[in-house]
Amino acid sequence: MLGASVPKHTAHLLDLGAGVGTAGLVAMSLDRTHQLTLGERDSEIALIAEANIRENGFAERARVITADITSPTARREAGFPENAFDCVIANPPYFDAGRGTAASGAYRQGARHMAHSELELWGKAAAGAARASGLAIFVYPATGLAALIAAFDQRFGAIEILPLAPRPGQPASRVLIRGRKGSRAPLTLHATHYLHGDQGNEFSQEFSAILMGQGPFDW
Known part of the structure; x- marks a missing residue:
């Protein structure tokens, strides 16, 4: 859903912590x-x-830069472009430190576990990389929404939040957040979207094609 949320005609996209x-x-x-x-x-x-x-x-149009994106020094030493990207996306580590089942291996632990407070570093990295009026789009557990908004605040405006819930009547488990660098427009909270119907495990018509990588997610 994160990749499918990238706006059409994006010239240069950056995926932070891309795995x-x-x-x-x-x-x-x-x-x-x-x-x-x-x-x-x-x-x-x-x-x-x-x-x-x-x-x-995609070898002629894509590349990988190996660096700790939360470290300004590491980004600079790796040659990360600043103020250069039309859109920056990220799926930051989603388990608050000390919660959830610990993953085996140092990489998997780092990829899954991070204190919500560290989202501030991801917000700074996204703002530093995005061009003027560029977009940032993150996906994150709904439990970390307050920290996510704080990471975007004062860096991005026109913030839009899209809650995602498993089924109608259930609370949101994930949120997509989108903001535009330098904008002063107010926040918009969208209606919740549901991955499944009331019964069964099939994905809703809205999400089946998206999660199969066959269609965009324009919201």
Whole structure:
């Protein structure tokens, strides 16, 4: 859903903490962006991302930069462009530190567990990378919404929040948040969207094509 949310005609997209590049490559495959940069701190995972770029036929339009995106020094030393991207997307580590089942391996732990307070660093990184009037789009658990809004506040305006819930009548479990750098427009809270119907495990008509990588998510 994150990659499918990238606006059409995005010239240059950055995926922060990209892992193997899934979200960014979804945007490329849907022809939502012309150029893609993946930022990933783990060198072994970055090699997989590079292989995914090649195997999907995007080697001439996509690249990987290996750096800790939360560190300004690391970004600078790795040659991360500043104020350069039309859209910045991210799926930050989603378990608050000390909660959830600990993942095996240092990479998986770092990719899944992070204190909500550290979202501030991700917001700074996104704002530093986005061009003037550029967009940032994050997906995150609904429990971290307050920290997510704080990370966007004073950096992005025209903030839009889209709650995602498993089924009608259930609380939102995830949120998509989108903001425009430098805007002063007020916040918009969209109606909740539901992944499934009242019964069964099939995805709703709205999300089935999106989650199969076959269609965009325009919201």
